[in-house]
Amino acid sequence: MPTQLARPAPAVASSPAARALLDGVRSGHPHVLIRGASGSGKSALLALVRERIPGAVTSDPTAVTAPGAAVVVDDAQLLSASALDALTELARRSDTTVVVATEPRPGNPGLLALASALDGTLTLTNLTSREVARRAETILGASLPPGLVALVHRLSAGVPRCVDAALTGLKDIPSPAVADRAVASSVAACHAEVIAAMDPNMLCALSIAMVGSGLDAGELSRVLTLGEDEGRDLVDRVRGSGLLLPGDDLVASACEPLRFAVGTQRVAGLHLDTLRVKLELGTLDVTSARAFAAVGVTDTDLAEYLCAQAALAAPQLATALYEEAVWAGADADALALRRAEAAGLAGDLATAARIADTLLERASTTPGPELAAAVRIAASIAAHQGMLVRSADLYEWLGPDRLGSDRPIAESILLAAGRADAADAAAAGGTDAPPTSTTAAEALLAQGLRQSVDGQTAVALNSMTRAVSLSATAARPRLLPDTGAAVAALTAMHCGELDRAATVLAKATDTDPDSGVAHNRHRLLGAWVSMLHGDLDAATRTVDALPSVAARPRDALFAAALRVGVARRGGEIGALHQAWDAAGSVVAEHSVDLLSLLPLGELWLGAARLDATHRVAHLVDQARELLARLGEPILWGTPLHWYGVQVAIATESPADLVPHAHALGVAAESSSYAAGLARAGRAWLRVLQGDTDAAEVQQAATGLGAIGLPWDGARLASEAALRVGDTATATALLQVARALRPTPTDRDGAPTPTVGATLTERESDVARLLVTGLTYRDIGSRLFISAKTVEHHVARIRRRLGAQSRAEMLSMLRAMSPGA
The missing domain is CATH 1.25.40 (Serine Threonine Protein Phosphatase 5, Tetratricopeptide repeat)
Structure with missing residues (x-):
């Protein structure tokens, strides 16, 4: 990097307020107070002020008597009360120039009176990253990479004194590869120089600030055995040192130089003494307790306090508090159960499993x-x-x-x-x-x-x-x-009580913490209810909005199966392929239980549409064995048999449909839900066998809608319509399908056009030509649009009609008046 030989102007001189001050000293008699912490550039700015004032300049307010005098005073916080009074009197005169710089001292009455007498105050603040970048160009004559600018800003906290030290340290470095070390070394040296000039109380106060729990004058006075006024003055002095951030936290890069100056043992002792004072005064809170643990304070009372707070905290915070209690000296083994529970509730299953395993390993002594x-x-x-x-x-x-x-x-x-x-x-x-x-x-x-x-x-x-x-x-x-809400909702879904499931889940989601282990579970099941109702857009929006579910395989299973189910119902074979491929790894890890039969059924049916039932056949067999071991429970077995019916339909295997239809028929004797499915199964079987009874199909389809499966009912009716030769019967069945088809919603939850809604003029034109059998290219040439545009129109028509396949869309268009 090039070396800048000329001494650069101080960073503070570039601000508009500083420029106004410098211009003012030439044209009049300004009365200005410059306030800023040590290292903020006060002295450098005063030097420029002195250069611009014609005539003699004094720093002794008691020596000024003649009109037109100029008084420029640095470090006014160090002046005696009489000197401050004299300076205040000068500030009230209009024939003098008075420019005073001071560190903040809110408890100094003389400085407060002086500030009131002066016309204005210029407050110097730390540099922003952008200002650091500009300062680098001034000092080095070249731009710094953004990463290096960020490092300088972070280590220096934007204090101009430290920024200049860091940038100066970059001059003549042998290689950019050592730039980071050069910056850190220069900033540390700058801090060390400032720390070396401090008195012991300042050093102790800064050591206490290292904890990051704030500075309190009363607590500081007790720790260092000071009077109340001394304690308040010490806090003011420390805040004016330029080594504290706005929340009274010590600048991180100053910690090591301070430890070196004070001694590690003395720093640890100050931290422990401060903790003891907080405990005695009852001022210890969660934030400060965590800060003490983070800096390495070990104390029984601190550990007990953190444990007590963890017991009251939300799971995610509780997990951190228990960990910090261990840092503070708590027995990790004694806290293992509580730590595992908190981690599990917070969704950190890996940590919870690791801790729980250590407990199981000690089973003989637990x-x-x-x-x-x-x-x-x-x-x-x-x-x-x-x-x-x-x-x-x-x-x-x-x-x-x-x-x-x-x-x-x-x-x-x-x-x-x-x-x-x-x-x-x-x-x-x-x-x-x-x-x-x-x-x-x-x-x-x-x-x-x-x-x-x-x-x-x-x-x-x-x-x-x-x-x-x-x-x-x-x-x-x-x-x-599992949660009670999840089990109740799944039970309700298995018997067609979708509204009850939605109600239970809505109440649960209202109280779920966003980071809790049940958050995804309840929302996924809510999306499942939406899908069964036929609101595919709402189901998709819910899943898309969830955080990653990969860390919880059960959630991943439901999410993957739901995406397969949505893609299947949408009739897009490409989307179904993509969804099933994504579900493959989840399926490989899955073990069957009562509460996972719904996603298994969706995956089974999705696989059937892709001629891939062999990929889930072992799981289907396990599910049947599970139900057999439990005595074929009707509530839990009915949906799986309904999926079996649909798999037989998808694979056009009437023989495979028979056992499932028979099982549904047996269940129908004691379940109205099973009865509706059994009726639909019989109708499907006859449709597959080419013996469609329109009245039976209509009754079965309407029955499916009545038990919470309107999408299935619409599909039965539309599929039957495609298989009958009579136009009037096909039209009537399509009307049933349109009536049952659920109303989809857009991304904002508003209804989108339903089946039977009027097509746009251009869509009507495309639809009219489409049913004649023309290709997209031919339709485009007639309407003077591209084949790709025709394809987009056809996709919108299909979505508007809610058709699951091209054949179904064409049947619907033939049964409708496209331009109506």
Whole structure:
């Protein structure tokens, strides 16, 4: 870098206020107070002021008597009270020039009186990054790379004195590769020079500021055994040193020079003394406690305080507080359970699993209640990772005799994993757990899940809904395999109670912390409800708005299956391929349980559309085995059989449809939801066999709409319309499909045009020619537009009609009056 030989003007001289001051001293008698911390450029600016004042200039206010005198005073904070009074008197005269520089001293009455007497105040502040860059050009005669400018600004905190030192240190460096070290070394040397001139109290006060918990005059006085006035004056002096940031934090680059000057042990002692004073005065708060732990203070009281605050904090903050309590000297093993729980609730499953595993490794020496809690945490993590089978393994390993108050959780997990006998054993033992809202909610949820397996649908939903209400009043959340709201919503979706599922999830999402482990879970299930209702845009918007779900495989499974489901319903084969390919890795890690049958069904059906059912066949087999082990529970098996019906339809395999239709027929005897699906299954079978009964199709399609599956009903009607030869019958069935097709919404939630809405004039032109069989090129040549534009119009027509395929769109256009 080139060397600048001439001494550069001070950085402060370039500001508009400084230029106005310098111009003013030539044309009149300004009365100005320059206020700034040490190193801000006050002295350099005063030197320029003296150069511009004609005649003699004095710094002694008591020696001025003649009119027209000029008084330029630096470091006015050091003046005696009498000198300040004399300076104030001069400031009231119009025939003198008075320019005074001082560090801020809000507690000095003489300076306050002087400031009131002077006409104006020029406050010097630290340089911005842009000003540092300009200063570099002035000193070095060349521009600095942005990264180096940022480093200079960060290490110097923008203090002009340090900025100039850092930039000067860049002169004549042998290589740009050592520029970073040169900057750090120059700034540290600048700090060391300033620190070397300070008195012991200043050094101690700066050491205390190193903690980052602020400076309080009363606390400082007690730590250093000073009078109240001395304490206040010391705080003012430290703030004027140029080494503190606005929040009284010590500039980071000054820490090492200060430790060197004061001594590491003395600094640590000052920190501990300050903590003790805060504890005695009751002024310790969470922010300052964390700051003490961060600088390495170890103290039993500090550790206990951090633990107590963690117990009251939200999970994400609690995780950090427990970690800092360990830094402060808390026993890491004793805090392991609480740390694992907090990390899990905050969504940091990796940390939670690591800590929980250390507890399981010490199973032989861990007390029973703690071991049960460790199993609950580990089982919950496994559930969130999409491995409920491992969750069940953990509870079977623990055994029914050691479950304690977590007995209902074990029962729920074992049931969901299809292990009915083990669930019975878990439920058989008693518990002496207090009847808190938490334990009551967990018991009701387990009871509801069992009732759902036993075929008591209405009773099960009632139990689960009450469990959700009770859990909302729990004093302290616990890490669980799933939330009551999620289980209740999934149960409701399995029996067609979509509105109930939406209500439960809406209440849950209103209270979910954004960073909590349940945040994505509830919103994904809400998106699933939207998809089943047929609102594909709303479902997509919800998933797109979620933070990454990759870290939680169960969420990743639902998200991937939902995207497959949306793409399938949208009828775009390319989008379906893309969504299924993205789901592949998630499917490979998945283990089947009751609560994941819906995404499995969507993936199965998506695979059928792509002729790839072999990729999920093993999971489908596991699901059937799971249902068989539980005695073929109607509520949980019905949707999977409906997916089986649709897979048979997609693959045009009537023989494969028969067993699923039969299962739905058996379920129909005790379930109105299954009855609607069974009726639709029979209608689908006849359509596939070429024996379409329009009345039967209409009744079945309308029935699907009535049980919360309007999209499926519309598809049944439109597919049947494509297979009948009678135009009048096809038109009637398409009218049924249009009536059932849910109204999509745009990105703002507003309805978009529905089937039957009037096409635009250009869309009508394209539609009229499209049904005649013309190619995009031929249509374009007739309408004087490009084939690509025709393609865009066709895509919009298809979306407007809600058609799932080109064939369905053409059938709809033939049944409509395109220009109407």
